[in-house]
Amino acid sequence: MPVSEWRSAVRFDDHGPGVTVLHESAELKVVLVGLRAGQQLPVHPGPAASFTFLNGEAVMVVGDVEVPVAAGGIVIVPTGANRAVRAITDTVFLGNLGDPGSEQGPH
Secondary structure, three states: OOOOOHHHOOOOEOOEOEEEEEEEOOOEEEEEEEEOOOOEEEEEOOOOEEEEEEEOEEEEEEOOEEEEEEOOOEEEEOOOOOEEEEEOOOEEEEEEEEOOOOOOOOO
């Protein structure tokens, strides 16, 4: 799914994260996630992944570490590590998840 401008593809949902799946295969899943201020993705394990923050301010949890992130920030998470995102302001990020069907949790 080609996306020429992420703002045209992002979704926000007042009841929880807005997730747009941009690509999904056995090797890779790419999602665009919109979180309203105060929303969060709960702590969960998953496959190796990278998260690129496109807009807003948030706190990303990786293992036991909380990392403040903002537009332009990139966080790499190893396979099996717990991760979570808590939006401080309306936040948009791109998640690239390797091996999405692994035992470490499909996303």
